Amino acid sequence: MTDTPARLLHLLSLLQTPREWPGSELAERLSVSPRTIRRDIDRLRDLGYPVEATLGAVGGYRLVAGTAMPPLLLDDEEAVAIAVGLRAGAGHAIEGVEEASVRALAKLEQVLPARLRHRVSTLQNATIPLTRGDGATVAPATLTALAGAVTGREKLRFGYRAGDGAETKRLVEPYRLVSTGHRWYLVAYDLGREDWRTFRVDRVSDPLATGARFAPRELPAGDAAQLLARSMARSQQELDLDVSFEASADFVTARLPSHLAPAPAGPAACRLRARTADSVEWLALRLALVDAPFTVHGPEPLRAYVEDLAGRLAAAVPARG
8 A cells, every 4th residue: 555644544543443453464454564554653643643562572553542632533333323322412412411512413424424424314213212301302403503603603594483482583693502401502692682692402493504704702791501591590480499209319310400409318218409490391290200209399380280280191091990
């Protein structure tokens, strides 16, 4: 193999497998001399790839962990697996899958060949991810479009459906994507309103990066997450949640998002006291999904909604005659 760039890529793909490669075997694989392999190893090291050499009669090379993350080569199967995993996590805003994961998905999908894009879409459409039911799903294409506009600092057009159903068209300067653990939000400067706004990503439609660049504005105060928190507090009254469970704190904690953490009240009991801006409808469903007996001590709107929901659920199952 006389083409040096192609040979280096082939060599790198071999070294990224978790094994040690004797220099003679690498030379045979690439149809070059051991001396050429040594020179190519030095080139990879110059590019930042931490290749470790072992001494001995034969000697060998392997790629080890370094101080920086060098580019990786993925084969077709690995690229498809990563894209499907990132799509599933990002689309449901699973807690812990933050903006960095969406940026990674945007970068990967940007370079996927058409044949692999089709495989990713086919596999995702044929599978149903098991999620915690924390919120509405989001199309991965929407997330990657927003992430690309944020990273590229491009003005963004999209349709937006407000909570009351009103449809509007928006032109914004996107600043950050923020995950609350059960929903994705876009923090952006709305050029039509001439003010900062937050948008629920599951209500965004047809996002289009215009190609027009912009210089990022400074937030009024704090960071994007703090701006989102203030926006949510203004749009929805906070509730003082007080719920007891007939189950251990560990059991309940594993079934609730991180901002709802109960305290132990015995070996098989715990109590959840928290201030939250979540809706009573969402809270009622999340409490029911814990799959343990619970009692709502407050607030009153949640007590009333749970009581009404229990009545509707009971009426939905007629008594057996």
